[in-house]
Amino acid sequence: MTTSVTEGLTKVQGAVRSAVSNKKISDLARDTGDVHEKTKFTSDHGVPISNTDHWLKVVSDDRGGPSVLEDQFAREKIHRFDHERIPERVVHARGTGAFGHFRLKESAEDVTYAGVLTDTSRITPVFVRFSTVQGSRGSADTVRDVRGFATKFYTDEGIWDLVGNNIPVFFIQDAMKFPDFVHAVKPEPHNEVPQAQTAHNNFWDFEYLHTESTHMFMWAMSDRAIPRSYRMMQGFGVNTFSLINKEAKRHFVKFHWIPHLGVHSLVWDEALKLAGQDPDFHRKDLMEAIDNKAYPKWDLGIQLIPEEKQDDFEFDIFDATKVWPEELVPMRIIGELELNRNVDEFFPQTEQVAFCTSHVVPGIDFSDDPLLQGRNFSYFDTQISRLGINWEELPINRPVCPVMNHNRDGAMRHRITKGTVNYWPNRFDAVPPTKPEDGGYVSYPSKVQGYKKRALGPKFREHFSQAQLFYNSLTDYEKEHVAKAFSFELDHCDDPVVYERMVSRIADIDLALAQCVAVMVGAPTPQSAGRPNHGRKSRGLSQIDFLPKEPTIESRRIAILIGDGYDPVAFNGLCGAIKAAGALPFVIGTKRQPILPEGAKEHSKGTVPAHHFDGQRSTMFDATFIPGGSHIQILKQNNQVRYWIAESFGHLKAIGATGEAVDLVRSVLSDVTQLYFSQDNEVMESYGVVTARTDLKPESFKETIKLVKEAKDFVGKFFYEIAQHRNYKRELDGLAKVVPF
Structure with a gap:
């Protein structure tokens, strides 16, 4: 290894160790800009500027004249303003976030060797971004919608992004359908309305034609879709991941965030009014709580299925439209998340933060979940489109551990890497891959056997049982709210084909519910159930199951x-x-x-x-x-x-x-x-x-x-x-x- 490369690597590692040991955990992800330390107003290249109010002009004694193009300071100010906006997120555009930390309370070393989930002495810095899915950045906080719940862990081994929602299931099973789903949920293409709503023909047309969406739209029509606060909603990893322990044994896992304040919602009339009265209600609520030191907290729960038992269930455990009922797969609480610091500046932190489901650390791996496999490609590609190829070098996205590799150049490169080689292998053995015994990431060597074709397994074909399970598990008032939600949504659909077919689909869940909705939306009242309701219930589906202890x-x-x-x-x-x-x-x-x-x-x-x-x-x-x-x-x-x-x-x-x-x-x-x-x-x-x-x-x-x-x-x-x-x-x-x- 050359002296310069060796010294550079040593300095970086030493600096990070020093930062981790000496700085406050809550400051690790903070941008260390020196804007408040300067006493003079300067240009972007540091030159003091005496006047930022007037363009350089040709001025006579009694009148102003033409502006001159040579005023580089005025041009810089206008150019910077013209380029202040980056492409908006296609989904999850409307959001807010905060810093905090994660503490592990119980080691999960029996199922993983990931340090963040095994070392109870660690305090891991985090940044969490909450969001709505459908609307643009300018839409309201309290619309009926799924909420994003994405957590960035700044671990000693690198970034772990746990990208989830406040609803545990998804609308589709295969990522190939994601563009179709987003096109259907977004404003209709001929008139760009409605904004941040599913109450329109195209969405419900899509839902009827995709029976796999049935479970998810029942959740979306429940109180879960109008939370009282980001601090009072659950978070779910949605996808099935893998945990690998030191003996190379694999468990499949679902991640859950459970709020200490309980799971609470708005009522619909209240949500509608707040959207106009205070469209920033949720983001202000989060900042207000943190400013008043009422720090929101969540428990981290995991559900685990050993690899050898993955086929023991009537549903496919890799199907993102299914939950793992707690009666079959118990919840295990292992840690606690606390948010305790608001952002310093919204754009470089909340707006430029970028998450990837593919960001995992050693001891955490993927599964054959077809939605997850597509998300792993899509998220990374999206961040490149929004922020450029060097998006992971932005302060909010940068790991707190050393980063040394041979990636170079590209727009907006931040890092300066010394050395005479930028490839591997090289004659100096400079920056070699990390060996597994030294902590290098190793993908689980799962056995793959089958036919290559565009299809899903047979258990993916059952789409109604868990939708009934969810509805059966609700309280009477929650069921009444579901009926009102369907009545509101389908009342906004003016195509009889759409709302009449959707009433027939609701009859596949519960006949009484379908009959109630049919009367309100003007569809023929069904006289028989589309399929029998099995009558089963499960814990953890109703919000009442999560009242604070x-x-x-x-x-x-x-x-x-x-x-x-x-x-x-x-x-x-x-x-x-x-x-x-x-x-x-x-x-x-x-x-x-x-x-x-x-x-x-x-x-x-x-x-x-x-x-x-x-x-x-x-x-x-x-x-x-x-x-x-x-x-x-x-x-x-x-x-x-x-x-x-x-x-x-x-x-x-x-x-x-x-x-x-x-x-x-x-x-x-x-x-x-x-x-x-x-x-x-x-x-x-x-x-x-x-x-x-x-x-x-x-x-x-x-x-x-x-x-x-x-x-x-x-x-x-x-x-x-x-x-x-x-x-x-x-x-x-x-x-x-x-x-x-």
């Missing part, structure tokens, strides 16, 4: 409505209790100038609300509290406040009121005769509406709130209802429908 309101957004004359004891006490429980109080007032409490002196400072009633909507909060006081006389006359209460009730959210505010809530919800309100000194909870007639005392607000169903005090009852996410009993009993919006 301990009820929590951490990071929940709670609106407090006030006007001049609010009760300061109830207001201040509840604000303190909300913060103590890790939630976020937001004061919404009649104005954004200081609002005075009841009995305030003339020159009191008062409370400055975060927003006024016309500046926010109830849709942006998880619960609402209204303290008593003389301000209720003002709020009773405010139609926006009355609408806020009615809308919150219709969206199944917890509502709390004390003192005089009980009468305000009661007057708005007067049509709901089943509701009960506090009359005397008792604290009353009825359908998630918590009321206390008497003024609350300071001692009523405990610093530590134990969220239990049997809570007797106002705060305990109110917080417990918030922790339940929504009161679905209102919907099942038909109460939410009677409140006018």
Whole structure:
């Protein structure tokens, strides 16, 4: 090896070891640009510039003249602006991301030798990007859609990209169909509408003609497709990968991310309104939680099937349109993901981050999953198209371990490689391949035997059993939401061939569901099921299976409505209790100038609300509290406040009121005769509406709130209802429908 190459490799390895040991883990993937260290404004090539407001011109005493082409600084500014945009992602264009770390809690060395999954002393830096699938970068966050959940692990052995979604199955079995699927789900070609929606003829035409999509579209019509937050949704690797241990034994694996906050969703009316009121709702929610140190966390779970048992199931384990039921393949929790740092600049980090399913590390391998094999080609090719051949040298995509090989040149090359040779083998033995015993990647030597033809195995041909399994496993309110979702989607299809055929397809899943949808979309009502429903259920398919072990309101957004004359004891006490429980109080007032409490002196400072009633909507909060006081006389006359209460009730959210505010809530919800309100000194909870007639005392607000169903005090009852996410009993009993919006 030449001296220069040897020294270069040694310096790189030493620098990385030093960085890993001395720098904070959360900073490892940060761009180390020095923009904040400079004291002078310069051009891109470092020359100080005195004026960036005016193009160099020929100027006389009384008027300006023509601009001159020689102004290189003006040309640079315009050129750079003209080329600020790179090609948009074809899918997953709308997204956001954050940095964090992964900690392994239980070594999986029995099934893999991958360091990231065996070394419990490691803290592995990560970057996670969440996204919607269908829409452009300018679309809304809360549309009905699959969500991407892609994790980049900066491991000591290189980059591992776990590229997944918030739904465990996919629309197609073979990657060959991916262009057709994307063309069908995207806006129709003749008019470029609709944006970020599946509610159109082409999508549902594709779904009917591809029975393999049946399982996936049932998930897409469920609450999974309208998550409350990126922090409250599961993540799935979707594809089947392989884990290889030191004895060269292979297990097939599915990866799962399980949120600590539980799996929660919006309601459809709320999702529609948020798309217009705050299209950035999800990305702001993620940044807000991290800024407030309510760091989102997920457990990493793995499902494992030994190679010798791969044929023991009625489904093909390599079929991406199938789940592995937990009754057959148990979940094993081995690690924890935490996101704790927002990006420094959106474009070079969130927009330029690039993932590849083919990015795996030693100990993790691929399988015969036909969708995965195509994705391995497609992802890499896509990144070259978007970012250029040297995309892996961008700071956000760069490994934290040494990179030494003979790849050279190409557009936007970043790395400088010293040495006199750039090929292997060479006379210096410079930069040789890494031997397996030294950690070099080795593909699993699987035996392959068969006929070369365009086909899939026989088990890939069954497309309905798991769609029925999913629907059977839902709660009653989740099933009602699926019916409403189909009714909305197919109502937007104006071709009778499309919606009539889709109703017949739904009858292959559940006859009652198909009959309900047929009435709403104008299709003939089916009289018999397309195929019998087997009636089986499975754990882990309903969102209710993922309620937090301990009820929590951490990071929940709670609106407090006030006007001049609010009760300061109830207001201040509840604000303190909300913060103590890790939630976020937001004061919404009649104005954004200081609002005075009841009995305030003339020159009191008062409370400055975060927003006024016309500046926010109830849709942006998880619960609402209204303290008593003389301000209720003002709020009773405010139609926006009355609408806020009615809308919150219709969206199944917890509502709390004390003192005089009980009468305000009661007057708005007067049509709901089943509701009960506090009359005397008792604290009353009825359908998630918590009321206390008497003024609350300071001692009523405990610093530590134990969220239990049997809570007797106002705060305990109110917080417990918030922790339940929504009161679905209102919907099942038909109460939410009677409140006018």
